Amino acid sequence: MGVFEELKARGMIAQMTNEEKIRDLLENQQVTFYIGFDPTADSLHVGHFLQMMVMAHMQRAGHRPIAILGGGTAMVGDPTGKTDMRKMMTPETIQHNADCFKAQMRRLIDFSEGKAMMLNNADWLLPLHYIDFLREIGVHFSVNKMLTYECFKTRLERGLSFIEFNYMLMQSYDFLKLYQDQHCVLELGGDDQWANILGGIDLVRRVTGKEVYGMTFTLLTTSDGRKMGKTESGAVWLDPQKTSPYEFFQYWRNVDDADVIKCLKLLTFLPLSQIEEMAKWEGSQLNAAKEVLAYEVTKIIHGEEEAAKARDAARALFGAKADAADMPSTTLTPADFTDGAILVPDLLRKAGLVSSKGEARRLIDQGGVSIDDEKVTSVTAAVLAARFEKGHVIVKKGKKVFHKVLLSK
Structure with missing residues (x-):
């Protein structure tokens, strides 16, 4: 099976500008393609993971990826999918974030x-002379047409800044620059980037008379349409300092039954034949499939050793024999206690397991909190400082969230 059919069979492809030509390019030629990543944070997150998997599949098939770090475009900010203008970042912050992405x-x-390239579009966007750019590039863009794209239509009611309106021109110029300098003929991106990709294809055609191509891939969503990669505490990051390997493993271990096979296809390199066999599993067997998913995804991002440690810690927890070495944790101080005790709602808030005392009370009333396997039945229950003499307590929230709480001396 060639890489084009592989991507289709895994459910990765959403839209293409010319399916027949793209299939021919990917199956019979060696092409240079690119995907852009704007460094708007100091870590990639789960939403970027699928893009990286597509790049890896393509590279394994002999094609050459170019990863564009958007040091220039990040100074403007993509309005796609945003209800408000993005916060402006300093050049120093953008460079720091780009360095984190590289690693x-x-x-x-x-x-x-020769295997791949990593370029920063700040290198060609920041030196541009504005009037020259408008005359050479801006002249090829119709404002009327741009306003028909969903990424702009959704922002018009709340306000679209002029700086954001330039984003499509800048991303399109990236494609032109890469075509001219690297003979890059294919741009890939999430399906929300379709309009920006079309802008680049049209610009290359208008300036050079040549045809280039675009392909988008499926956004990582649950079966009911919600974006994946969010937890109560925020995004699921690829940086182990922001989302620990254990937390990362647990996120995938706890996906809905309806999503596990799709995630195995999109986010692992397991053979499709093996995944199709797992698709036949039912009931408790799905938990085994989820563990395979969590292990494989964690291994890709954090390495085999961390994946094995996370899997062993999760197995111990679900077997009620938690060592908790790799569990997410919070350390309290004596100042957090009053008369040698801390109320459970306060403990939950300190651990980041709830956002308010009201949420904590509702959780306790519903029977959703346990301390060291003892269910908390009252909102006035407290944990004594003496209980930490063994080193920590284990807080269980619902059926699947475990958290270690320690007490400093």
Whole structure:
């Protein structure tokens, strides 16, 4: 099976500009393609993971990826999918974030000589002279047409800044620059980038008279349409300092039954034949499939050793024999206690397991909190400082969330 059919069979492809030509390029030629990543945070997150998997599949098939770090476009901010203008970042912050992205991408992509490239569009966007850019590039864009794109239509009611309106031109210029300098003929991106990709294809055609192509891939969503990669505490990051390998493992271990096979296809390199066999599993067997998913995804991002540690810790927890070495944890101080005790709602808030005391009370009333396997039945229940003499307590929220709480001396 060629890479085009592989991507289709895994459910990765959403839209293409010319399916017949793209199939021919990917199956019979060696092409250079690119995906852009705007460094708007100091870590990639689960939403970027699928893009990296597509790049890895393509590279394994002999194609050459270019990862574009958007040091220039990030100074403007993509309005796509946003109800408000993005916060402006300093050049220093953007550069720091870009450096963080580089280290994480190397987990999946081989950037050795000739295998792949990593470029920063700040190198060609920041030196541009504005009037020249408008005359050479802006003249090819119709404002009327741009306003028909969903990424702009959804923002018009709340306000679309002029700086954001330039984003499509800048991303389109990236494609033109990469075509001219690297003979890059294919841009990939999430399905929310379709309009920006079309803008680049049209610009290359208008300036050079040549045809280039675009392909988008499926957004990572649950079966009911919600974006994946969010938890109560925020995004699921690829940086182990922001989301620990254990928390990362647990996120995938706890996906809905309806999503596990889709995630195995999209986010692992397991053979499709093996995944199709797992698709026949039912009932408790689905938990085994979820563990396979969690292990494989954690191994890709954090390495085999961390994946094994996370799996062993999760197995111990669900077997009620928790060592908790790799569990997410919070350390309290004596100042958090009053008369040698801390109320359970306060403990839950300190641990980041709830956002308010009201949420804590509702959770306790519903029987959703246990301390060291003892269910908390009253909102006035407290944990004594003396209970930490063994080193920690284990808080269980619902059926699947475990948290270690320690007390400093």
